[in-house]
Amino acid sequence: MKIILMGAPGCGKGTQSPFVTDRYGVCHLSTGDMLRDAVTKQTPNGIRAKSAMDSGALVSDELVFGIVKDSIEKPECRYGYVLDGFPRTQRQAEMMDQAGEKIDAAIMFDTPDEVILERTGGRWIHKGSGRTYHEKYAPPKVAGKDDVTGEPLYQRPDDRREVCVKRLELYKKETQPLAEYYKSQGVFTSINANRIVQEVRKSIASILDPIGVATGLH
Ligand code: AP5
Numbered sequence: 001m002k003i004i005l006m007g008a009p010g011c012g013k014g015t016q017s018p019f020v021t022d023r024y025g026v027c028h029l030s031t032g033d034m035l036r037d038a039v040t041k042q043t044p045n046g047i048r049a050k051s052a053m054d055s056g057a058l059v060s061d062e063l064v065f066g067i068v069k070d071s072i073e074k075p076e077c078r079y080g081y082v083l084d085g086f087p088r089t090q091r092q093a094e095m096m097d098q099a100g101e102k103i104d105a106a107i108m109f110d111t112p113d114e115v116i117l118e119r120t121g122g123r124w125i126h127k128g129s130g131r132t133y134h135e136k137y138a139p140p141k142v143a144g145k146d147d148v149t150g151e152p153l154y155q156r157p158d159d160r161r162e163v164c165v166k167r168l169e170l171y172k173k174e175t176q177p178l179a180e181y182y183k184s185q186g187v188f189t190s191i192n193a194n195r196i197v198q199e200v201r202k203s204i205a206s207i208l209d210p211i212g213v214a215t216g217l218h
Contacts (some may be wrong), residue, residue: 001026001080001215002101003208004087004182006175007109009167010120010159011193012200013084014132016109019201020082024212027077030084033130034067035059056158056166058174061091069099080104080215088175093182104211106182107204109193113168120164124153138197 001024005013014030021028035053038046045067049059068086071077087093096103111119122135126146133140133153141147158167182188191203 001208001211002104003080003082004103004106005082005084005109006106006178007193008111008113008116008171009164010116010123011109011111012119012197013109014130015138015197016200016204017082017084020204020208023205024080024082024208026080026082027071027074028084029068029071029077029081029086030130031064031068031086031088032084034071035064038067054157054163056163056170058088058170061089061095064088065092065095068096072101087178088171090174090178090181093178103182103185103187104215105207106178106185106188107207108179108188108190109200110190111193115194116168117161117164120156120159121161123159124155126151126153 003020003024003026005017005020007013014033017028017030020026035046035049039050039053040046045063048063052059064086068083072081087096119134119137122137124133124135124140124144125131126133126149128149128151129146131146131148132138135143140153142150144153145151146153158164179188179190189207191200191207193200
């Protein structure tokens with residue numbers, strides 16, 4: 001099963017992805033996480049991506065597609081994948097098509113702008129695992145510490161309000177139009193992501209369960 005989760009920065013793609021991977025046995029490919037990992041390790045891709053990411057701009061289509069293409073060929077993705085944050089441009093979507101990757105479902109998380117800015121502004125992350133918290137909606141048991149390891153949490157530099165405003169503008173210009181692209185392929189659904197995590201999860205399951213049954217994965 002090949003699934004795309006689309007939506008503005010902080011709409012909840014990363015929060016919902018583990019549910020999708022657990023339920024359908026697919027791998028989770030977050031281009032944001034993969035790029036941040038490359039930046040931390042100072043790989044050639046990471047060095048190339050860093051300044052765009054810090055400023056809230058998009059990394060080049062070729063670089064991101066290369067990372068995705070390598071990842072989907074790994075054994076853990078043999079039953080399919082959930083793409084979190086990719087494609088983000090028409091060119092990236094076309095590159096996937098040209099590579100023969102047929103998408104089963106593209107789910108867009110619909111969330112008002114003010115909610116987006118509140119979610120990113122309150123987000124705290126555990127670096128080792130990627131576990132995400134929110135100081136108001138999903139607080140850790142001890143402020144600033146990961147529930148599982150007790151290690152310190154951090155805030156992303158691109159979650160600063162001014163950078164996030166820019167990411168949101170770019171999302172509307174480059175990524176939102178992909179709704180039409182996937183509608184024309186008959187795989188698009190938009191869901192209301194301005195609800196509690198469990199309710200959003202139910203909407204995702206109601207879209208994906210029938211596809212899972214059809215593909216023998218659920
Ligand atoms: P990336 O890391 O992909 O950032 P993003 O798409 O902007 O998404 P986020 O990770 O910020 O948010 P999310 O939707 O996963 O939300 P989360 O679940 O954490 O990309 C970063 C950068 O990398 C880009 O700016 C770009 O430079 C580059 N990049 C990445 N992919 C690229 C591509 N394809 N092409 C080019 N460049 C690329 O939730 C957010 C917060 O809200 C959390 O605190 C969470 O606890 C809380 N929350 C979640 N759901 C709910 C809910 N239902 N109710 C209340 N709170 C909630």
